[in-house]
Amino acid sequence: MNLPKIIVKLAWRNIWRNKRRTAITLASIALGLCSLLFQQSLIKSLQDQIIEKSTRTYTGHIQVFSKSTTDLKVPDARIENPKPIYEAVNKISQVDLWGPKLIFTGLVSSPFTSKGALVVGIDSVREKELTTIASYMVEGDYIKGEEERSLLMGVKLAKEMDVKLGEKIVIMVQGSDGSLSAELFRLKGLFKTGSPVYDGQIVYIPLMAAQKLLVCGDEISVVSMHLKNIDDIGEVRMELSQILQAEPVNVVTWKESAHEIVSIQKFQNAILLVVLIIIFGIVALGIFNTLLMSFFERIREFGLMLALGSKPAHVASLILCEAFFLGTLGMLLGNLLGSVIILYFGKNGLPLPIGDVIGYWMPFDKVIYLKFAWKELILSSIAAVFTSLLSAIFPAMRAAKLQVAQALRHY
Amino acid sequence: MEPFKLSNCKILISDLHKVYETKGESVAALQGINMEIEPGEFLAIAGPSGSGKSTLLNLIGGLDRPTSGKIVFGEKDLSSLTNSQLCELRLFSIGFIFQSYNLLPILTAAENVEYVMLLQEMDPVLRRQKALEILTEVGLSQMAHRKPLELSGGQQQRIAVARAIVSHPLVVLADEPTANLDSHTATSLLDLMAHLNETKKITFVFSSHDPLVLSRAKRIIHLHDGQVV
Numbered sequence: 275m276n277l278p279k280i281i282v283k284l285a286w287r288n289i290w291r292n293k294r295r296t297a298i299t300l301a302s303i304a305l306g307l308c309s310l311l312f313q314q315s316l317i318k319s320l321q322d323q324i325i326e327k328s329t330r331t332y333t334g335h336i337q338v339f340s341k342s343t344t345d346l347k348v349p350d351a352r353i354e355n356p357k358p359i360y361e362a363v364n365k366i367s368q369v370d371l372w373g374p375k376l377i378f379t380g381l382v383s384s385p386f387t388s389k390g391a392l393v394v395g396i397d398s399v400r401e402k403e404l405t406t407i408a409s410y411m412v413e414g415d416y417i418k419g420e421e422e423r424s425l426l427m428g429v430k431l432a433k434e435m436d437v438k439l440g441e442k443i444v445i446m447v448q449g450s451d452g453s454l455s456a457e458l459f460r461l462k463g464l465f466k467t468g469s470p471v472y473d474g475q476i477v478y479i480p481l482m483a484a485q486k487l488l489v490c491g492d493e494i495s496v497v498s499m500h501l502k503n504i505d506d507i508g509e510v511r512m513e514l515s516q517i518l519q520a521e522p523v524n525v526v527t528w529k530e531s532a533h534e535i536v537s538i539q540k541f542q543n544a545i546l547l548v549v550l551i552i553i554f555g556i557v558a559l560g561i562f563n564t565l566l567m568s569f570f571e572r573i574r575e576f577g578l579m580l581a582l583g584s585k586p587a588h589v590a591s592l593i594l595c596e597a598f599f600l601g602t603l604g605m606l607l608g609n610l611l612g613s614v615i616i617l618y619f620g621k622n623g624l625p626l627p628i629g630d631v632i633g634y635w636m637p638f639d640k641v642i643y644l645k646f647a648w649k650e651l652i653l654s655s656i657a658a659v660f661t662s663l664l665s666a667i668f669p670a671m672r673a674a675k676l677q678v679a680q681a682l683r684h685y
Numbered sequence: 686m687e688p689f690k691l692s693n694c695k696i697l698i699s700d701l702h703k704v705y706e707t708k709g710e711s712v713a714a715l716q717g718i719n720m721e722i723e724p725g726e727f728l729a730i731a732g733p734s735g736s737g738k739s740t741l742l743n744l745i746g747g748l749d750r751p752t753s754g755k756i757v758f759g760e761k762d763l764s765s766l767t768n769s770q771l772c773e774l775r776l777f778s779i780g781f782i783f784q785s786y787n788l789l790p791i792l793t794a795a796e797n798v799e800y801v802m803l804l805q806e807m808d809p810v811l812r813r814q815k816a817l818e819i820l821t822e823v824g825l826s827q828m829a830h831r832k833p834l835e836l837s838g839g840q841q842q843r844i845a846v847a848r849a850i851v852s853h854p855l856v857v858l859a860d861e862p863t864a865n866l867d868s869h870t871a872t873s874l875l876d877l878m879a880h881l882n883e884t885k886k887i888t889f890v891f892s893s894h895d896p897l898v899l900s901r902a903k904r905i906i907h908l909h910d911g912q913v914v
Contacts, residue, residue: 280803287791578787581748582848583776583804585769679749682783 281588285595288568295564296600302560303604304611306553307658311612311651313549316624317542318647323639324632325504325528328535330406331467331637333528334372334498335507336514338363341522346531348392349377349495352450353523356494362517363499368506372499373400376484380447382427382477384435391431392476393445395484395494404500407465407478410637414439414463422483424462428473432464439464445479449489457487467637534635550654554661557604562665565597569669576673577681586674593670594663601662605655612651619644694759694778694855694888696722696745701754703740703911714740716911718754722890724855727882729902730892737911738892739860745890746779746858747771759855776804780849780887782859786841788833788848794840795820795829798847805852819847823877839870846874850881857881859891863898875901 289296329335338359342351353359356374363372376395381388398417402408407426408416417424425443427435437443441461449455459479467473485491501510507527515525529536569576576589623641632638701718704711715737722728722745730738743749744756747763756763758774766774775781780801788797798816807815820826823843833841842862849857859878863871879901882889891898899905907914 277803277806280800284789284791291791574787575789578783578789580772581746581775581781582801583772585772588804677749679743682743682748682787 277588281591281595285592285599288572288592289596289599292568295567299560299564299600300604300607303557303601303658303662304607306557306560307605307608307654308611308615310550310553310654311608311647312615312644313546314647314650314654315612315616315644316642317546318650319642319644320626320628321539321542322645323642324535324538324636327406327636327638328532329500329504329528331472332405332498333531334404335501335504335528336499336511337526337528337531338497338514338518339495339524339526341524343495343524346526348379352376352490352493352495353497354491354493355521356492356497358521359497359518359523362514363497365517366510366513368501368503368510369499370502371400371404372497373397373404374481374494374497375401376481376488376490376493377495378447378484378488380445380487382431382435383444383446384437384441386436387434389431389435391427393447393484393487394476394478395481395487396478397481401478404498406637407467410465410467411463412466414461416463417478417480419480422480422486423457423459424480425459426463426465426478427461428476429464429466430470430474431477432461434474437461443477445477445487447487449487450493451489453489455487455489457483459483468633468640469635469637471635472637550657554657557658558661558665561597561600561662562668564600565593565666565669568596569593569673573676573681573684576676577678577684580676580678581682586676589676590670590674593673594666597662597666597670598659601659604662605658608658609651609655613646616644616646620646694722694724696759696856697755697757698722698745699755699757701741701744701756702752703737703744703749704752714911715744715751718908718911718913720906720913722856722888724888725882725886726888726890727879727901727903728888728890729899729905730890730908731894731899731905732892732908733894735910736908738894738908740911741908742858742860742890742892745856746781747774776801777852778855780852780854780857782842782845782849782857782862782891784861784864786833786838786845786865788841788844790833793830793832794825794836794844797833797844798851801848801852807852815851816847819851820844823847837870838865839867839874842866842870842874843877846877846881850885850887853885854887856888856890859889861892861894863893863895868897871895871897 339349340351340353343349363369374397378393380393382391399419402416417426439461443459443461444456445459446456501507511525511527579589620643623643626640626642698718698720701715703715704713730741732738744751795816798819799812802812817826817829820829823846825840825843828836828840863874875898878889881887893899
């Protein structure tokens with residue numbers, strides 16, 4: 275056995291000298307880390323779910339707008355010639371799904387009442403794959419490709435307008451030539467996303483019908499696309515921007531078109547950082563207390579080691595090694611405990627009241643299924659061990675600076 | 686790098702002073718000590734409590750630094766040595782026996798004896814062999830795997846002796862080694878120390894105020910109020 279080995283051996287035996295104190299210290303590290311892992315997983319899962327819902331119900335990962343568009347939610351300008359965009363999108367292998375939309379506001383009238391609504395003209399075949407709106411159908415059917423006079427609306431709007439499946443609905447808008455234009459549709463299906471905004475303010479009609487209604491030829495408001503891997507978003511955006519640089523269009527990601535989600539993410543991350551600092555502060559104080567108590571109890575022993583010829587660095591290494599063991603064991607326990615909790619809620623779901631709040635703006639589940647935030651988990655685990663080592667620096671320095679004769683007199 | 690090791694253990698002490706500063710008060714523990722310790726001596730430092738025996742041993746062993754005066758250990762003036770050199774001097778040239786055994790409680794008897802050799806980076810097999818040999822010599826070979834708390838006071842002090850002599854130091858400094866032992870165990874320990882002094886020619890310097898212990902010394906230096914009397 276060489277010197278580093280004996281330091282490791284001494285450190286390992288030392289931490290088990292006071293089993294109760296070590297158990298309490300390990301429990302504090304493990305519980306702190308476990309709660310952190312749970313919160314990181316919760317926030318990461320929540321954020322992923324928000325992004326997934328947002329991009330899959332409306333925005334997509336990347337969108338192409340007219341350069342003149344100032345409002346990305348309800349585009350106020352149209353792309354006159356979308357064909358180069360379709361060709362460009364088809365060339366990019368990372369794009370999984372895409373579809374054009376023509377978005378405008380109009381007056382939707384039933385035989386009994388009229389309501390202002392957001393009218394979305396869709397390529398029904400592409401939209402069915404691109405977004406999840408078809409999965410929210412509760413009555414009737416989704417629009418089929420050729421059905422020019424079909425209309426989908428939310429159950430809330432249908433109830434407010436007192437219309438039933440198959441009944442007539444007129445959409446009235448101001449056409450691009452300035453004339454007042456109106457078209458008759460029949461209610462083909464009802465969807466229920468749970469979001470009052472979606473269910474009460476949006477109607478879907480076929481793209482060609484929308485273009486005819488607006489008297490705008492082949493013009494569209496936006497092309498949305500979903501990538502095979504969201505991590506490629508920057509690369510695809512750049513490639514698409516280069517291909518379309520001659521066109522009067524802007525390529526934007528969901529982060530720009532749904533910037534409120536980015537703000538929510540930033541807010542959540544800031545809260546997480548505060549929680550992280552508090553938890554690690556508490557953990558650090560716990561370990562510091564343990565190591566300091568242990569240091570004071572063993573001053574004579576350190577004095578003896580120095581008297582026998584140990585170098586101050588050996589004694590300091592011993593304390594750091596003990597801290598490393600405490601941190602590592604606590605980290606492993608914390609990971610084990612945290613993993614069990616994450617796996618449980620990953621399988622059974624966690625009821626989340628915040629789902630109601632987010633669900634006002636977009637379709638959002640009230641139950642969240644936790645998944646591992648691997649990057650954060652690894653960082654937190656390293657931070658737990660690092661915090662432990664950091665807490666040991668002061669006792670280690672004190673031990674290294676002990677006056678031997680004085681330390682040997684210590685009781 | 687060559688370890689800092691001495692080849693001659695003659696110790697010369699001249700005009701040695703040690704003053705402790707505590708809460709603004711100065712306490713003179715040693716006041717001008719002059720003495721010589723020859724190689725192979727079995728020397729006792731006698732004196733009542735507070736006479737400066739432990740302080741003197743601490744200074745000779747390089748555990749503390751004098752306020753003024755000189756200790757020349759072999760060829761080296763201890764005051765000229767750095768902390769690191771003092772550390773090596775203790776490791777390679779001095780063995781310590783303390784009043785309260787001072788064994789590392791988490792190591793077994795054999796591991797405690799091995800500890801110094803381990804710091805000297807001795808070969809593990811040789812180290813273990815030497816530890817078992819010396820434990821046999823002090824009559825504790827059966828206790829090699831026991832931890833200090835499982836041993837009696839006398840057994841613990843024998844292990845401390847074994848640890849002090851196992852790497853053949855030039856001098857062993859023992860601060861009241863029998864103070865916590867009954868007379869029978871104390872006699873047995875003194876027999877052991879005298880035997881090692883005779884057979885291995887190791888210099889022993891020990892402090893005590895016990896007449897039984899002092900009667901075994903070949904030479905006695907009496908201290909009183911920090912001065913040789």
